[in-house]
Amino acid sequence: MSLEEKIELLEDVMDLDEGTLKPDSVLDDFEEWDSLSKLSLMGEVKKQFGKRLTVDEIKEFKTVQDICDYLQ
Numbered sequence: 349m350s351l352e353e354k355i356e357l358l359e360d361v362m363d364l365d366e367g368t369l370k371p372d373s374v375l376d377d378f379e380e381w382d383s384l385s386k387l388s389l390m391g392e393v394k395k396q397f398g399k400r401l402t403v404d405e406i407k408e409f410k411t412v413q414d415i416c417d418y419l420q
Contacts, residue, residue, distance in 0.1 A: 349396075354416045357396070361388045371413040393419065 349357075355369050362369075362380040375381045386406050393401045397419055409415050 349419065351416055354419050355412060357392060358389070358412060358415060361385050361392055369412050371411065371416065373412045375409060375411060375415075389415070 351371065355371070356366060359366055359369055362378065362385045364378070364380055386403075389406070390401045393399050399419075401418075405418070409418070
């Protein structure tokens with residue numbers, strides 16, 4: 349999955365318009381980065397990547413790039 353596809357996935361999870369997020373976007377700057385988005389991300393990561401994302405790992409994510417790096 350390309351960087352652009354990962355960002356699109358995150359935009360879908362956060363219910364943002366396409367093109368809103370950039371790799372250096374700070375997650376806490378978006379009110380859409382809430383508990384529901386985090387749960388949705390956990391589900392999508394498990395479904396699409398077969399990885400189990402923990403709450404502690406999510407807490408470590410500061411930027412969009414942090415999530416994209418995790419999804420490699």
